Amino acid sequence: MxxxxxxxxxxxxxxxxxxxxxxxxxxxxxxxxxxxxxxxxxxxxxxxxxxxxxxxxxxxxxxxxxxxxxxxxxxxxxxxxxxxxxxxxxxxxxxxxxxxxxxxxxxxxxxxxxxxxxxxxxxxxxxxxxxxxxxxxxxxxxxxxxxxxxxxxxxxxxxxxxxxxxxxxxxxxYAAYKATIQSDAGKLIYTENIKGMWPINRYISLLMGEIPRLTDDKHGYGPNGSGYLAHVDIPKDVSRAFLELKQAFPDAVRVANPAFSSADMNG
Incomplete structure (x- = not known):
């Protein structure tokens, strides 16, 4: 389910x-x-x-x-x-x-x-x-x-x-903050008040953009892909959550901006 x-x-x-x-x-x-x-x-x-x-x-x-x-x-x-x-x-x-x-x-x-x-x-x-x-x-x-x-x-x-x-x-x-999200009358909102926090759609895009980057396959940034990162294990619940979110937000995955790339790294 x-x-x-x-x-x-x-x-x-x-x-x-x-x-x-x-x-x-x-x-x-x-x-x-x-x-x-x-x-x-x-x-x-x-x-x-x-x-x-x-x-x-x-x-x-x-x-x-x-x-x-x-x-x-x-x-x-x-x-x-x-x-x-x-x-x-x-x-x-x-x-x-x-x-x-x-x-x-x-x-x-x-x-x-x-x-x-x-x-x-x-x-x-x-x-x-x-x-x-x-x-x-x-x-x-x-x-x-x-x-x-x-x-x-x-x-x-x-x-x-x-x-x-x-x-x-x-x-x-030590991540700079811990954010949790809840639904309020059908709208997604933050549970906490965090100074300078991203608009929620921006945060969703950032989060969803990380999973393809962290996944160690030919499309990711790990050793089996671009080689920018050490290997990261993606737990099954994280992969499942990402796939379900892609159905809810098909256009939300943040792609790397080439303006901020370097010869051997990307954003």
């Missing part, structure tokens, strides 16, 4: 929005990884604006030795710029700032924090990682443990991308 649309969307949301620790606190790192601090924490600019609040909490709790924001310009940038203007009306001209710079301004003006390093050239999940690793190498920053904060729709793919290029690292995922 088919599940409801909201049940299927929540299955995809939980699968993509990976969190390896319950909260951003040192006791969680100690409990799960036997460390008090990660070597590096990274916020990716593809996140909605609440990712900045999540990073600020991690910084307040001293969860890492180095803090980095990664993000140039991609398919999420315009949305972030609008949110920055909404929450920081006196910020610098947003059209001139990369995602990393926008988030850094947000941290400085709201929390008095700033990242140790910014990466401002990347355009997609793939070179988010390769440029991050290049920065770590160029700055001689050693790391064996790394916390990743990305938009929940793209968190699992970020993890799989880093696993391809830094297989020996301990990767600790």
């Amino acid at each position: 088919n599940k409801s649309t909201e049940e299927n969307l929540n299955i995809l949301s939980t699968f993509c929005g990976k969190r390896d620790i319950a909260v951003l606190e040192k006791n969680q790192l100690q409990k799960n990884y036997s460390i008090d601090q990660a070597d590096v924490l990274v916020l990716f600019g593809g996140s909605i604006i609440s990712g900045g609040d999540v990073m600020a909490k991690a910084m307040k709790n001293n969860l890492a030795k180095k803090y980095i924001i990664v993000g140039g310009y991609g398919h999420t940038t315009d949305g972030l710029r609008k949110e920055i203007q909404k929450h920081l009306p006196n910020a610098l001209p947003v059209d001139q700032l990369s995602e990393a710079e926008l988030f850094n301004e947000y941290l400085k003006l709201l929390y008095g924090f700033q990242a140790d390093y910014l990466e401002t050239k990347s355009t997609n999940c793939g070179n988010n990682i390769t440029y991050l690793l290049e920065l770590l190498k160029n700055e001689a920053i050693p790391f064996s443990s790394i916390i990743l904060i990305q938009d929940a729709a793209m968190q699992l793919r970020m993890d799989a991308t880093l696993r391809k290029f830094a297989a020996d690292a301990t990767i600790i995922n």
Whole structure:
């Protein structure tokens, strides 16, 4: 028997929005990884604006030795710029700032924090990682443990991308938010109030676009496809949810925008 649309969307949301620790606190790192601090924490600019609040909490709790924001310009940038203007009306001209710079301004003006390093050239999940690793190498920053904060729709793919290029690292995922969807009088709505959250149709498109990318076949981004990612297992309930959602939303799967691709990566 088919599940409801909201049940299927929540299955995809939980699968993509990976969190390896319950909260951003040192006791969680100690409990799960036997460390008090990660070597590096990274916020990716593809996140909605609440990712900045999540990073600020991690910084307040001293969860890492180095803090980095990664993000140039991609398919999420315009949305972030609008949110920055909404929450920081006196910020610098947003059209001139990369995602990393926008988030850094947000941290400085709201929390008095700033990242140790910014990466401002990347355009997609793939070179988010390769440029991050290049920065770590160029700055001689050693790391064996790394916390990743990305938009929940793209968190699992970020993890799989880093696993391809830094297989020996301990990767600790903490998606920037946890969203659940419910039906209210036949309309899909969010259960929670999340700052800067995507319009629901946009979020559905992002979620549904991830499953073909993560599927390790000739059409996906895994080793049996484009080779951008390490292998990801797609549970049966996730595959079933995706197929049922394709019937409900046949045009919702987000395709990669070639404007943000690079020689060996896509969005």
